[in-house]
Amino acid sequence: MFRGLSAFPLTPTDEQGIDYTAYAALVARLADAGVDSIGALGSTGGYAYLTREQRAHAAKVAVEAADGVPVIVSIGAVRTSHVLALAEDAQKAGVRGVLLAPVTYQPLTQDEVFGLYEDVTRELSVPLCVYENPRTTQVHFSDELHGRIARLPNVGSIKIPAVPDDAAGAKARVDTLRALIPDTVTLGVSGDWAGVRGLNAGCDVWYSVIGGMFPQTALALTRTAQAGHAESAMEASDELEPLWALFRRYGGLRVMSAAASHLGLTREPNLPRPLRGLDEAAREDVAATLAILKLTA
DSSP: OOSEEEEOOOOOEETTEEOHHHHHHHHHHHHHHTOSEEEETSTTTTGGGSOHHHHHHHHHHHHHHHTTSOEEEEOOOSSHHHHHHHHHHHHHHTOSEEEEOOOOSSOOOHHHHHHHHHHHHTTOSSOEEEEOOHHHHOOOOOHHHHHHHHTSTTEEEEEEOOOOSSHHHHHHHHHHHHTTSOTTSEEEEOSGGGHHHHHHTTOSEEEESGGGTOHHHHHHHHHHHHTTOHHHHHHHHHTTHHHHHHHHHHOHHHHHHHHHHHTTSSOSOOSOTTOOOOOHHHHHHHHHHHHHHTOOO
16 A cells, blocks of 8 residues: 555645535545545645544545545644544544654654654554654654654554655665665655655655646656656656746645646635635746646646
């Protein structure tokens, strides 16, 4: 399950709640495209802004709309007891795996981060993906911490931030982690502009934002890299640099929010307050970039 392309869709949300009809359609598009797994309620899915009840129902909707494609649901929350409750809800909904970032208000020590995963994995009946996302959580994993967590029961994958820009540096990063974790735990890359570079360096899975909106494009990149055509895959990824530049400038969530409304896949607004969509000039940049790259619904 934690291999290939894991596509992370937007969860269209406004102050009245989640648009479950649009959400189900977004998930179904990914399943129809043939993605390897669907990362529901990830960072692109805005999980931290939703109530427990909303997250539980969204998990059920995602599993139904995925029609057999494995669904991985985020269970991150500030308190461990809340994480455990969310894990129970996700498992009842029929998810095939869970994703956990150490969400926090007070800075966490490395031992506290380990303790979180120790407490949660002890109660799980599905595999867990460890999500290292320092830009959002401000929690930095040492390599030693990754090695400790990877040996806990039910840990199936590690989602790391973007690998270094050069091929040698990317491979060295992946090789360093590989040496510290069991063979049963896969490595996945995030940061879409580094997705192909991570796959070429030996990562097993690309946890992808663009995959949640344009699955065919992300699948083509993934399959080319998986087939060992590293240079061709990198060239195809480089052609998407105008989009990657927007991701780095505005963040993948806001760019995908603008893309979803521009393509008529969601209503507007589709982000929960206090988040706000891009301004008009930035939306025009997104629309122009999608047109140039021929990215359509």
